[in-house]
Amino acid sequence: MQTELETAMLNVELGDELTYNVKPLLHEIRHALAKLLNDEGPTVIDLRSLPLAPGEEEKLLNTLGHGEVHASLNALGPTEVVETGYPGVWVVLHYNTDREVIGKFIEVCDIPDLLRSQQDDIREGLEQLQSGLA
């Protein structure tokens, strides 16, 4: 049976594409999702390491769509973490403080590491709370 992602890939118009990298990328994401389901670990794809023609990145992101989660955090400038229409497929966009993009990743995982509270920060927070109550 065709998965939803496979159906979406069939609907990607390839006629006016230049590098033809959108469809292979979608297949890479499909394989990464299957790996994730089989407990074989997460996958991260660096979008800035691939030759994409003007408009192809938008096409890829439009195909993935938006899901239920849209988080933004502020660490060294803003970062947006968006779950796509395919649960487990996240788009992570890092900006600097001038709102210029400094990193674009597709992460296939339960939750991107950046959203988790960091162990050292939790420890420091606990110490602060304890000393505040003492």
Place this chain on the structure above:
Amino acid sequence: MSKDETLGEALRRQGVTRRGFLKFCAATASMMALPPSMVPVIAAALESARRPSVIWLSFQECTGCTESLTRSHSPTVEGLIFDSISLDYHHTLQAASGSAAEAARETAMEENHGKYILVVDGSIPTDNPGYSTIAGISNRDMLEEAAKGAAAIVSVGTCAAFGGIPAAKPNPTGAVSVSDLVHDKPIINVPGCPPIPVVITGVLAHYLTFGTIPELDDLKRPKAYYGKSIHDRCYRRPFYDKGLFAETFDDEGARKGWCLYKLGCKGPTTYNACATVKWNEGTSFPIESGHPCLGCSEPGFWDGGSFYSAISTPTEDIPKAAVYAVGAGAAAGVALGAMNRAKKQKSVDAHEKVTIDDLDKEK
């Protein structure tokens, strides 16, 4: 900032949180063209890395390489990396001047002997030393003295890497590259006119992270950035394979964004990261703006004939040759690339010296 401080401590003192540090490491991995799976390794290494002393010497150059780096939009990861080194001498950027500046260089060289990174931009005149001196010291003497105590040398820009424009015919100053004069130190060439800023900082980040120099090609360029040709990673490559070319800058092909090969694009013989890293925070690169690649990161790019002459004319009619290219894929591209290299050398050899008389005739 103390010299004994680690990079992790320095970043935290600047108010960078652990999430910020993770983000910094992800962007650094991307900058170093390393797979994202390397992020935890980079984080661990950068956390404890010591700030290296960097001495930056500028010789026969136009300051474009420094501009490329310092005009990259701050504050960025490049900016943070740049802030994380101890830049002990850079005569354009430092506040000190005259003998105080030279004293800073000498102190840094003495204190960090055998450990500092020497960055050089500009070529070195070997003819009359008076063509380029700093504080009365010839460029060659300054380079040779500074190279002695360097852990590694980074030749930034095509001038320092290959001689560049100062070494173009007729090379009036006898300009040579750093590697023509220094033979006993690891040299990393970061050519480009100017180089992409993240490539400059990427090399520094690699040294900070791993304490070693990155893997280099036969021209001493880091493979991570110069391992593939512009042509191989160009989004217009499929048009080349189909035999669709712009013939002039305003024809139908140009409007449709076809391959610029016939307009003199040097992409097939040029190795650089422009097609993926791009310029101006990833906005575009020359070919994306409709202009052929000039081949500025290759040796002798200024002497390769016109920027607007095609580097080779395949013996076959192009559309026909392209059919084979589609069929045979990369192998055909490699063969054409080899043909192009031979042709390029031929055009370099055939290039005649321009004399004052010639210039007068053009008036």
